[in-house]
Amino acid sequence: GENVEQHPSTLSVQEGDSAVIKCTYSDSASNYFPWYKQELGKRPQLIIDIRSNVGEKKDQRIAVTLNKTAKHFSLHITETQPEDSAVYFCAASGGFGNEKLTFGTGTRLTIIP
Amino acid sequence: DAGVIQSPRHEVTEMGQEVTLRCKPISGHDYLFWYRQTMMRGLELLIYFNNNVPIDDSGMPEDRFSAKMPNASFSTLKIQPSEPRDSAVYFCASSEDRRYGYTFGSGTRLTVV
Numbered sequence: 001g002e003n004v005e006q007h008p009s010t011l012s013v014q015e016g017d018s019a020v021i022k023c024t025y026s027d028s029a030s031n032y033f034p035w036y037k038q039e040l041g042k043r044p045q046l047i048i049d050i051r052s053n054v055g056e057k058k059d060q061r062i063a064v065t066l067n068k069t070a071k072h073f074s075l076h077i078t079e080t081q082p083e084d085s086a087v088y089f090c091a092a093s094g095g096f097g098n099e100k101l102t103f104g105t106g107t108r109l110t111i112i113p
Numbered sequence: 114d115a116g117v118i119q120s121p122r123h124e125v126t127e128m129g130q131e132v133t134l135r136c137k138p139i140s141g142h143d144y145l146f147w148y149r150q151t152m153m154r155g156l157e158l159l160i161y162f163n164n165n166v167p168i169d170d171s172g173m174p175e176d177r178f179s180a181k182m183p184n185a186s187f188s189t190l191k192i193q194p195s196e197p198r199d200s201a202v203y204f205c206a207s208s209e210d211r212r213y214g215y216t217f218g219s220g221t222r223l224t225v226v
Contacts, residue, residue, distance in 0.1 A: 043217040043220055044217050045217070046214075093213060100146075100212070103155065106156070
């Protein structure tokens with residue numbers, strides 16, 4: 001089945017700086033890669049996603065890049081703000097017979113004021 | 114739509130007792146997923162249903178865990194007997210497609226003492 005690895009497990013950045021979280025996946029047939037944000041005590045919520053026919057997608061201060069050859073994708077947050085502090089999960093939807101989402105282990109992002 | 118609804122929000126029970134967690138998916142969503150979240154293991158998929166039929170229960174830890182979906186608007190996850198190591202947050206999610214669009218409920222925080 002699909003295996004998703006996520007790094008780093010914790011990340012602290014100064015407010016206003018950029019944050020990057022990276023994930024790798026194992027199933028070369030995977031074609032959908034969402035990112036979820038989970039604030040303390042809340043549910044995971046989808047913040048951005050990318051499909052395999054696109055290399056990059058942006059939504060205001062967040063962007064996701066995908067390298068299918070290397071089987072890795074990354075979340076980029078620019079001009080970080082205190083409200084960006086949360087746990088971020090990447091996920092991948094595998095190929096035929098393995099289409100359900102497999103989640104990474106999460107990155108706890110702390111924005112230092 | 115009110116989103117995915119889970120109950121109870123918090124549950125404290127004594128070891129050996131039966132615990133039942135409940136979930137109401139979003140209307141029209143054919144897929145329902147049960148996840149367990151712990152610090153050590155992150156988000157683990159326990160089981161998922163398609164059109165009320167269990168498709169993959171390979172994540173169910175042991176026979177003490179069982180899940181049912183008697184109709185399109187209701188699912189239960191039961192633990193009998195419960196053990197302290199079952200303490201975690203249990204999330205239910207639903208989607209129209211097993212590859213994407215997962216919406217999570219608010220979760221049930223289970224504490225077994």
